[in-house]
Amino acid sequence: MELFAVPDLPEIRAGDDLAALIAERADFEAGDVLCVASTVVSKAEGRAADLADFPASDRAEAIAARLAELTGEEKDPRFAQAVLEESEELVIEAPFILAVTRFGHTTVNAGIDRSNVPGHDLLLLPENPGASAERLSEALGIPVIVTDTSGRPFRHGQRGVALGWAGMPASRDWRGEHDRDGRELGVTVQSVVDELAGAANLVAGEGDGGTPAVVVRGFEFGDHEGSNELFRSEEDDLVRQALRAWEFGE
Template sequence: MEVFAVPGLPEVEAGDDLASLVDERVRLRSDDVVVVASTVVSKAEGRRASLDDFAAGDRAEAIAARLERVTGESKDPRFAQAVIEESADLLMEAPFLLTRTRFGHTTVNAGIDRSNVPDADLLLLPEDPSASAEALHRDLGVPVVVTDTSGRPFRHGQRGVALGWAGMPASRDWRGERDRDGRELDVTVQSVVDELAAASNLVAGEGAGGTPVTVVRDWAFGDHAGSDELYRDLDGDFVQQALREWQYQDS
């Protein structure tokens, strides 16, 4: 498998044809997968925002005041309001805002970015990353994965994760297949879109030197069943259920 960055992409602006920008810079093969950072998808879709777009309500004021008390850092209640409006649910309000987006992703601050956003305060996640991936897939003719970076429980650091995908299943479903000893697998579902996102993030990088689009070449899904169940439903998400019952105790 080879992963390489698409070179020479300009700063993406609202209304830009992202598929054309990619197609002009790389000759894609039919078996390629294009992996796109959600930041450039959001920029093309006009998801830049100003803090002044979010008039802080009582809940946002209370959250910002509590976070300031807990962390000792100044917190803008307008940012808290933006997080509230971009979230389907707030799982934690302290010591940080842990949220579930409308499309099912659990992340800090609703995935709102405050870096690499020229001429704006905030960059919001795409409203529907799988729909964004579907549009790019239709125009480019190859599978597309839209990604972000986020941390995970029990580990330091961040890694690439998939937010949306099109043209391929999210997961390889190994259930019913056999291991090397002939035992039938009954629980193994491999999230390939997350694994491709993480591999691509190694090449794309972070910060000022980051490149927002990569191509995965010579990788094949293989002869496996596919699954698109990436985000857990609440009924089967015991961690999320526990968080709903947990309260952070201010010192």
């Protein structure tokens, strides 16, 4: 398997035909998968915003004041309001905001970015990354994964993860298959969209690299059952349930 960045993409702006811009710069082959950063998807879909778009509610004021007290740094309540409006739930509000987005992804600050947004204060995640991936996949004729970087519990650092995908299953199911000793596998479900997103992030890089689209060539899904389950349901997410009952400082 090999991965390579799509070169020379321009600064993406609202209304740009992202699929056409990528297609002009990449020669796809059968079996290719495109991983594209949510930042450029959001920009093309007009998801850049300003703090002035989010007048702070009483709840946002309280969240910002608590965070400022804990960190010793001034916090803009309008940012907290943006997080509230982009979330279906705040799992915790201190010492940082951990939010569940409206499409099911759990991440800090609802994934709102404050870097690489020329002319604006904020960049929101795509409203529906799955639908975004579907549109790109249909236009390009290959599977597409919309990616972001995200921190992980119990580990330092961020890694690439999938937010939306189309043209391929999210995971491959090894349950019922056997290991080298003949033991049947009972729990192994491999999140291939996350693993491809992580691999693509190594090529795309961070900061001012300007290479947000990566082609994966030679990946083979294999003869496995596939599944589109990626985000845990509320009922199955024991960590989310535990965090709801926890309060920072107690």
